[in-house]
Amino acid sequence: MKSFINRVDHLVLKYLPDPFVIALLLTFFVYAMAYLTTEFSTYYLSVYWFDNFWKLLQFTLQMALILATGYALSQAPIFQKLLNFLAGFMNTYSKAIVGITIIAGIASLINWGFGLVIGAIVAKKLIQIYPRYNFKRLVASSYSGFILWHGGISGSIPLAVNTPDNFSVKIIGHTIELSQTLLSPINLAAIFGLLLILPLTNWLIARNDDQESVVSNSENSNMDPYPPIEKKDRALTNAFSLFALFGLFAFLMSKAPFHFNLNSINFIFLFLGMFLHQSSRSYSKSFGQGVSKVSPILLQYPLYAGIMGIMSESGLARDISQLFIDLSGKESFAFLSFLSAGFINIFVPSGGGQWVVQGPIVIPAAQNLGVDLGLVTMAVAWGDAWTNLLQPFWALPLLSIAGLSTKDIMGQLLVLLVVSGVFLSSLFIIFALL
Numbered sequence: 001m002k003s004f005i006n007r008v009d010h011l012v013l014k015y016l017p018d019p020f021v022i023a024l025l026l027t028f029f030v031y032a033m034a035y036l037t038t039e040f041s042t043y044y045l046s047v048y049w050f051d052n053f054w055k056l057l058q059f060t061l062q063m064a065l066i067l068a069t070g071y072a073l074s075q076a077p078i079f080q081k082l083l084n085f086l087a088g089f090m091n092t093y094s095k096a097i098v099g100i101t102i103i104a105g106i107a108s109l110i111n112w113g114f115g116l117v118i119g120a121i122v123a124k125k126l127i128q129i130y131p132r133y134n135f136k137r138l139v140a141s142s143y144s145g146f147i148l149w150h151g152g153i154s155g156s157i158p159l160a161v162n163t164p165d166n167f168s169v170k171i172i173g174h175t176i177e178l179s180q181t182l183l184s185p186i187n188l189a190a191i192f193g194l195l196l197i198l199p200l201t202n203w204l205i206a207r208n209d210d211q212e213s214v215v216s217n218s219e220n221s222n223m224d225p226y227p228p229i230e231k232k233d234r235a236l237t238n239a240f241s242l243f244a245l246f247g248l249f250a251f252l253m254s255k256a257p258f259h260f261n262l263n264s265i266n267f268i269f270l271f272l273g274m275f276l277h278q279s280s281r282s283y284s285k286s287f288g289q290g291v292s293k294v295s296p297i298l299l300q301y302p303l304y305a306g307i308m309g310i311m312s313e314s315g316l317a318r319d320i321s322q323l324f325i326d327l328s329g330k331e332s333f334a335f336l337s338f339l340s341a342g343f344i345n346i347f348v349p350s351g352g353g354q355w356v357v358q359g360p361i362v363i364p365a366a367q368n369l370g371v372d373l374g375l376v377t378m379a380v381a382w383g384d385a386w387t388n389l390l391q392p393f394w395a396l397p398l399l400s401i402a403g404l405s406t407k408d409i410m411g412q413l414l415v416l417l418v419v420s421g422v423f424l425s426s427l428f429i430i431f432a433l434l
Contacts, residue, residue: 005205009411019296019392019406023303030307030347034314045310052309053302060301062266063113064294067397069269070117071290072283074124076276083125093133096126097141097206098199104145105195109152113265116146116394120401134209139402140409141202143395144416150385151182151191156351157381158182161373167356171363172373180374186431187378193423201419205412234278241275293400304393308348317344317357325361330369334379334428337362341383342421349393351384371432379428386424389417 017025027049034045073079086103090096100122108115119142127135149155158181160166169175181187248267277283311317324340325333341358348354358380366376388394390413392406399406 005208005411005415008414012411012414013407016407016410019396020300022392022406023300023307026347027303027307030310030316034310034316037319038314038316040314045314048309048313049306052313053306055309056301056305060297062263063297063301063397064291065266066113066117066269067294067297067400068287068290069266069273070121071293071401072286073269073273073276074117074121075286075289076273078276080125083122084129086122087126087129090126091130093130093209094203094207096130096133096138097202100126100138101141101145101199101202102195104142105148105198106145108146108149109191111154111265112146112149112152113154115149116143116398117269117401119143119145120398123402134206135402136404136408137202137206137209137412139398139404140412140416141199141206143398143409144198144202144389144413146394146398147198147385147388147420148191148194150351150381151187151378153182155182155381157355157377157384158187160352160355161359161377168359168363171360172367176373176377180372181377181381184374184378186375186427190378190382190424190427193427194420197419197423198416201416202412205415233280237274237278237280237283241271244271245275290401293403296396296400300393300396304349308350308353311344311347312353312357317348317354318361320344321358321361325365328369330371331432332429333366333369333371334375334432335425337366337376337379338383338386338425338428341380342387345384345387346391349388349391351381354384355380375428375431382424382428386421387417389413389420 031045031049034040035042040048074083086099090099100119103122104115104119107118120139123135123138123142126138127133150157158176158178161168161176161181162178163169164175166175244267248264248271252264273286274280274283277286321340321344324336328336337358341354344354344358348357362376362380363373366373395406395409399409
């Protein structure tokens with residue numbers, strides 16, 4: 001195991017390009033694929049690319065804010081004490097690897113944005129207290145828990161098909177209830193299975209490590225974890241934070257169903273962080289340090305928006321999905337839908353965006369074959385989540401907080417990609433036969 005992991009790490013460090021270079025190469029690759037396999041000329045493909053280049057601006061800002069506000073929240077004195085408390089339970093390297101995987105996985109089931117941030121924050125705290133732990137293993141282990149997100153309560157595809165005004169309702173004639181998706185036996189089996197398999201695999205990978213820490217380039221190790229509170233504006237920041245959080249609570253309670261999304265997470269991080277810092281100056285300083293880490297997101301997310309534009313508007317994503325469907329039968333349909341979703345996710349790393357492309361193709365095909373729609377929906381959802389282990393798009397916020405590059409964690413993630421892929425594929429084959 002040790003020699004195999006070392007070889008994978010060596011190959012990744014030697015040959016894997018920088019994430020920005022990957023985004024540039026993916027752009028040219030998708031552009032060429034669309035030109036060679038669709039009827040659109042370079043003129044129209046360029047129009048699609050430019051027209052969509054800025055369509056992720058709102059999402060880019062949301063991700064930048066979740067990174068900055070999450071980082072600032074982590075620097076609050078009481079939060080640092082909480083992290084110290086959690087770290088006390090991870091006082092051996094094995095416990096740390098298993099613990100951080102489970103923490104990130106459960107957090108991702110609650111909300112995918114929260115899961116991304118909390119894993120990196122816990123990893124940084126652990127390396128502060130236990131400097132001999134292997135930092136890149138901790139960060140990779142925390143990111144592996146992120147693939148659970150689409151089986152949780154913020155999963156965009158199962159929530160979309162349960163929404164009355166979603167396009168899928170026009171095709172099916174009714175919504176797909178959560179009992180058929182998030183609460184279905186296959187989704188619960190996937191969640192519990194991965195909560196066992198991911199920590200175990202990470203532990204097997206890490207057990208032969210020499211535990212030498214990877215430099216995190218973090219200001220966290222050099223700053224006072226308990227900055228002094230300036231009493232002169234404590235009352236103002238506390239009062240305003242409570243006012244804001246009560247406003248969010250009132251807003252959420254007024255919605256049916258409960259309207260908890262990425263904006264809500266950012267709002268909580270922002271004002272909870274301000275309240276826990278209890279000082280405008282301390283909070284502004286920590287927020288500024290968080291903002292300094294958002295450059296990879298600002299640089300690369302527009303490129304992926306352009307890639308998604310070419311994939312969707314040229315029909316390339318639909319053609320790929322249709323190819324998998326043409327190869328499938330009733331028993332293999334869910335499995336091949338899972339694989340096709342995983343492949344398309346490499347180029348369209350957005351659950352909601354991917355469902356817009358694949359849903360209109362997958363749903364009628366499932367109906368014609370007599371395949372359970374809940375099973376197919378979760379096949380696409382888990383396929384989308386699965387290859388996030390390979391796609392650097394979602395790792396960027398976590399890596400920015402950690403101060404690492406994709407190369408530092410990709411060797412471990414490739415092993416996890418294979419292991420989790422075999423497990424999830426087996427589930428969809430077994431449940432299709434039941």
